[in-house]
Amino acid sequence: MKYLIVVAHPDDETLGAGASIWKWSHNGDKVDVCIMCTEAKARAFRPEDNELEGDTNASNKFLGVDKIYEGTFPNIEMNTVPHLKLVQFIESAIRESEPDIIITHHPADTNNDHLQTSMACQEAIRLFQRQPPLKRVKEFWYMEVPSCTEWKINNSMITFNPNCYVEVGKEGVDAKIRALSMYRGVMRPYPHPRSAEYILGLAAMRGSQWGLNYAESFEVVLRTY
Numbered sequence: 001m002k003y004l005i006v007v008a009h010p011d012d013e014t015l016g017a018g019a020s021i022w023k024w025s026h027n028g029d030k031v032d033v034c035i036m037c038t039e040a041k042a043r044a045f046r047p048e049d050n051e052l053e054g055d056t057n058a059s060n061k062f063l064g065v066d067k068i069y070e071g072t073f074p075n076i077e078m079n080t081v082p083h084l085k086l087v088q089f090i091e092s093a094i095r096e097s098e099p100d101i102i103i104t105h106h107p108a109d110t111n112n113d114h115l116q117t118s119m120a121c122q123e124a125i126r127l128f129q130r131q132p133p134l135k136r137v138k139e140f141w142y143m144e145v146p147s148c149t150e151w152k153i154n155n156s157m158i159t160f161n162p163n164c165y166v167e168v169g170k171e172g173v174d175a176k177i178r179a180l181s182m183y184r185g186v187m188r189p190y191p192h193p194r195s196a197e198y199i200l201g202l203a204a205m206r207g208s209q210w211g212l213n214y215a216e217s218f219e220v221v222l223r224t225y
Contacts, residue, residue, distance in 0.1 A: 004099035005143075006034045006090055006121045008113035009075065010056040011183045015194070016143035017103060018063055018176035019168035019203065020216045025064025033060055034069040034093040036086065036117050041075045051184060059182040063175065069093040078116040086120035091127045098135045106142040106219065108157040109149050118142070125222070140222035146193035146202065162217035165210045173203045173214050 003024060005013045013021070013033045021031050038056065040046060060068055071089050073081050094102070104121040105114035121140075128134045144150070144160050152159045168176075177196045181187055190197040200214075207215035 001029045001101065002097065002099045003029065003031045004034060004093065004097045004102045005031065006036075006093070006102060006104040006117060006124075008036050008078070008105065008111065008117040009040050010035055010038055010052060011059070011180065011186050012105070012114075012145055013065075014059055014063065014176060014179045014183070015147075016105070016145045017216060017218075018179050019172035019214070020166045021063045021065060022172050022175040022179075023166065023168050025066075030066050031064065032067045032069065032093070032097040032099065033065050034071070034090060034097075036071040036073050036078065036089070037075045037113060038070040039072055039075065046185065055183045059179045062182065063179050067097070069096075076111075076113060078113045081116075083116075083120060083123075086116060087123045090121055090124035094124060094127055094137070095134065099137060101139040101141065102137055103141040103143050103218065105145060106149055106160045108152070108154065108159045109145060110151040110153065111145075111148045114145065114148055136224065137222075138224055139220060142219040142221060144217060146198060150193065160219055162206070162219050164218040164220045165206060165212055165215040166218070167207065167212040167215050168203065169213050173200055176203075 005017055007013045025031050102125055105118045107115055107118040125137050125140050128136045149160050188194045203214040206217045
């Protein structure tokens with residue numbers, strides 16, 4: 001199976017699906033990551049450019065990611081970029097990666113870049129209709145990103161509703177926490193949702209919902225076979 005994880009910022013791929021990426025890559029599946037705002041200029045506690053790039057590469061390599069597609073769209077200003085440009089960048093990653101499953105942010109995330117990425121991704125997955133020889137995407141998933149997805153403030157939007165659980169075990173959660181720790185300035189002390197305790201607890205809770213030994217949850221919104 002081939003996965004493409006499309007995210008707004010460096011570390012979103014690990015926060016949302018790090019343990020699953022670890023599991024898939026170690027089971028022989030291929031995982032690529034597409035990052036829209038690799039420079040993350042507006043990030044608090046941001047390291048130097050070369051340090052952030054090194055952190056991104058080290059974390060993804062540790063998880064087993066095969067390829068990273070790097071965009072340079074403006075951080076926390078993706079709403080100022082024409083929608084078409086966002087869509088076309090994701091489409092270019094889809095053409096090269098040829099994924100079976102694409103995973104991105106839930107559109108109700110509080111971070112506006114997450115919303116813009118999700119909306120652009122929803123359009124990009126239809127690329128095969130415009131270019132018939134292109135491989136059809138089999139599934140489209142949303143993921144939950146701690147510190148964004150759980151903030152259900154906007155009641156006018158349908159919030160994240162998981163219906164897919166990937167069992168990752170304690171080893172997978174530990175790998176996720178280690179990969180996150182490779183990003184300087186990302187982890188926070190408990191009870192922040194980007195703390196090791198929260199991430200472990202969320203995986204325990206998601207797993208317990210379906211009798212699994214720790215899990216990451218996703219919302220499958222499209223499936224075609």
